[in-house]
Amino acid sequence: MQDKIRLDKWLWAARFFKTRSSAAKAIDAGHVHCDGQRAKCAMAPKIGDMLKIQAPHGTFEVQITQLAAQRGSAEFARTLYQETPESMVRRERDLFAQKMQPHFDHPDIKGRPTKKWRRQLNQATDYLEE
Template sequence: MTETASLTAVRADVWLWAARFFKTRSLAKQAIDGGKIAVNDAGCKPAKTVHAGDMIRITRGEERLEVEVLALSEQRGPASVAQLLYRETEASRAARDAAREQRRLIGAAGPLRRPDKQERRELRRLKDSG
C-alpha cells in the first residue's frame, strides 16, 4: 500500500477501487460517469481528486453509502487495509440497516410463483363454493 503521508490527492476512480467499493477501476469509472458517485455533495468525474476529509456518496444498486475519506491509497490491498481508508457515517449505516430490514420483511412473504397442481385444485374448489 502506498504511504498515506506522501499522498495529498488521488483520482476518485482509483480511490474507489483501492477502497474496494468496486471490483475494477473500470467499474468505478462507469459508476462515476453514471452519476452514482458524489464527492462533497457535488457531481464527480473519474479524474477528480479526492483528499482526506472529503465526503463521498456512493450508490450501488439499492445500496446507498455515505463515507468520509480517512486515508488515501493508489494500490488495492486486502479488505482489512481497505477498511482503514474510510469511515461510514452513522446516518448512512442506520439508513442501510433500515433498508435491509425492509427488504427482509418484503421477502418474508415469499417469492411470487405460479400455483402448483394441488394449489390450483384448492383455488378452484374455493371459487366454485363461493
C-alpha cells in the first residue's frame, strides 16, 4: 500500500470500474466527486475522503478507509471503502424500480424481427390503434 496514488487507480483497485481507463473516462466526464467537488484523475485521495461515484452498476457514496494501488480480490476491495447507509438504501430502491419496469423485448428475437414476428407486431399495433 502506498501513501499517494491516483484517484483513477484507486477506483480501479476498489473495483468500481473494470479498467483504469474506464475509471479515468468516468472522472473526466464528471461522474466522480470528492467531498462535493468534481474530481480529477491525478488527484491523490486521502483516507476519510467522501466520494460520490456514478458507475455503470449504480451510484455510490463511499468514505475511503484504505489506499491501494493494486487490484486484489473482491473481499479486499470492499475493505478499501465504507458505503453510507443512505447510498445502500438508494441503490436497493433503484434496483427494485428497475426490476419493476416493463420489459418489451421478445425473448426469442435477437437482431431483426422475422416475418412471422413482424406480422405479430403489426397485429398488435393495429389492435392498439382501434
